[in-house]
Amino acid sequence: MLDDSPITTLSKVIQWLDDIFDQVDECQVIAFDHRDVAGMNRELGFDNADKLMAVSSEIIRQELACHWDVDFKRLPSGQAFAVIKGCPSKFTERVSDVMQRLKAPLEYHTTGFGATTRAIAEYPSDGDNAQLLVLKLEEKIKEYKRRSATFETASLATAPSFVTRQRLQKAIELQEFEVYFQAIHGVSENRVIALEALARWNHPEHGVLSPLYFIERLTRFELIYDFGNQIFEKAIKQLAAWRRNGARPDLSMSINVSVLQLRNPAFFRFIKSRIEHYEVPPECVQIEVTEENVQCDISTRQLRSITDFGIKLAIDDFGTGVSNFRRIVDIQVDSVKIDKSFLKDIKNPRSKDIFTPLVSLCKAMSPRTVVEGVETEEQRAFVESVGANAIQGFFYSRPAPAAEITIDTLK
Known part of the structure; x- marks a missing residue:
């Protein structure tokens, strides 16, 4: 089922995460983000860009769900968050597989826009509450984008x-x-x-x-x-x-x-x-x-x-x-x-x-x-x-x- 109803605010994501943290001892949290949301809106139009972000979010959810029980939310900005309870084996490798899947042109549109950045954090080692963990994830995504930037930012x-x-x-x-x-x-x-x-x-x-x-x-x-x-x-x-x-x-x-x-x-x-x-x-x-x-x-x-x-x-x-x-x-x-x-x-x-x-x-x-x-x-x-x-x-x-x-x- 396509995720056509994104959660509305980051504060609700934080509340959602805190509710999960109250029920588990440890879990992995992944944040996915699109590299060029402004470019997508400009070239595809707002409606089509949102549909494309929904498709990529659904791909992420489906790919992760092949291996684990996943709780998943996305924001209108294109950010998406996935929670995998526990610390499963081969976790990083599986996430890398998802990123490879998203590098191919998406079925909805062939422009090559896709979710191309991601960050992973562990609860509670990277933060014992949702707000700290989300801040950690945002820092990692910014660093990921900074390191991967080439001619587009230079x-x-x-x-x-x-x-x-x-x-x-x-x-x-x-x-x-x-x-x-x-x-x-x-x-x-x-x-x-x-x-x-x-x-x-x-x-x-x-x-x-x-x-x-x-x-x-x-x-x-x-x-x-x-x-x-x-x-x-x-x-x-x-x-x-x-x-x-x-x-x-x-x-x-x-x-x-x-x-x-x-x-x-x-x-x-x-x-x-x-x-x-x-x-x-x-x-x-x-x-x-x-x-x-x-x-x-x-x-x-x-x-x-x-x-x-x-x-x-x-x-x-x-x-x-x-x-x-x-x-x-x-x-x-x-x-x-x-x-x-x-x-x-x-x-x-x-x-x-x-x-x-x-x-x-x-x-x-x-x-x-x-x-x-x-x-x-x-x-x-x-x-x-x-x-x-x-x-x-x-x-x-x-x-x-x-x-x-x-x-x-x-x-």
């Missing part, structure tokens, strides 16, 4: 034209998005074995802009499919040109693909047609899907249609999501790319103790393990010592346009 705040759908649509039409390439260096081969295609926006007024300025908004405005296809074709066309000019026959191109592209039934037909048009062997093309997106509702059949054609599949940003290893085993993975965050504190012995078995796990899942973010000689030597197959990072090369990459480095 550079884009001074460049509002960047965030409009019309401007991004124009950028696609005018081919303003370009492809930069970063080398992936084979350890045993001691040479470049692949290149990753990375999108940049060549803005006529603001210069070359990184994906932080546009990927999230392209997704929100439902432009990511046209954008992604354009980047894919440019990358394949460039690989074909390098092959004609003497690049090694087995040089491969790795291209990031969004979950929305993979869900589109026309996507496979598109990439197959481009690969055949430019006469590039399918085995020289690799699509990268983040670990997080592998857990989404992309069917194994969709992925197998791609890999059966000969295209390789890589799991990107491995180690940052909640892995379903059965899911990864069910699909044919050719590369696993370990997220660069694991190398930041490599001088810490504990970090090394974690990194080494992580590489072993990746090697068991796929023929190639790529470590991203290698910037120093110390990091390079360590990565090689633990048996990774390939290295990507500033130590070997920075992303660069095709004109700056010499054919000799690709032979």
Whole structure:
């Protein structure tokens, strides 16, 4: 049953919580909040925004109710509170699963608006009354938003034209998005074995802009499919040109693909047609899907249609999501790319103790393990010592346009 009657005030939430606390010795309280309520009201209208918040609240309630007995309330502002009595096992992991569910476009609307922040507090350890606990939750949500803020609270705040759908649509039409390439260096081969295609926006007024300025908004405005296809074709066309000019026959191109592209039934037909048009062997093309997106509702059949054609599949940003290893085993993975965050504190012995078995796990899942973010000689030597197959990072090369990459480095 959809929660169409939100509780009216925060004071009533506090009273509701206090009533629960009188009946239990301990419980977990979760607060969920929408990242951009003002944007939802502006783009969808107040009525539609409220309906969307009701849908996301119902998703939260249903997802949590699959595992526990849940008491649930929401406010008109979009905030929602859930109470789970006791301290159940795997609690944090289950909440993370809910957040992953909400990152996908909601059924009611495909703008990508959703409840994207959450905070957890325990009664009575985090507060022995509802008012203290709610204050604690609000502090955590503010900190969560502050840490996760990127361009929306920084550079884009001074460049509002960047965030409009019309401007991004124009950028696609005018081919303003370009492809930069970063080398992936084979350890045993001691040479470049692949290149990753990375999108940049060549803005006529603001210069070359990184994906932080546009990927999230392209997704929100439902432009990511046209954008992604354009980047894919440019990358394949460039690989074909390098092959004609003497690049090694087995040089491969790795291209990031969004979950929305993979869900589109026309996507496979598109990439197959481009690969055949430019006469590039399918085995020289690799699509990268983040670990997080592998857990989404992309069917194994969709992925197998791609890999059966000969295209390789890589799991990107491995180690940052909640892995379903059965899911990864069910699909044919050719590369696993370990997220660069694991190398930041490599001088810490504990970090090394974690990194080494992580590489072993990746090697068991796929023929190639790529470590991203290698910037120093110390990091390079360590990565090689633990048996990774390939290295990507500033130590070997920075992303660069095709004109700056010499054919000799690709032979």
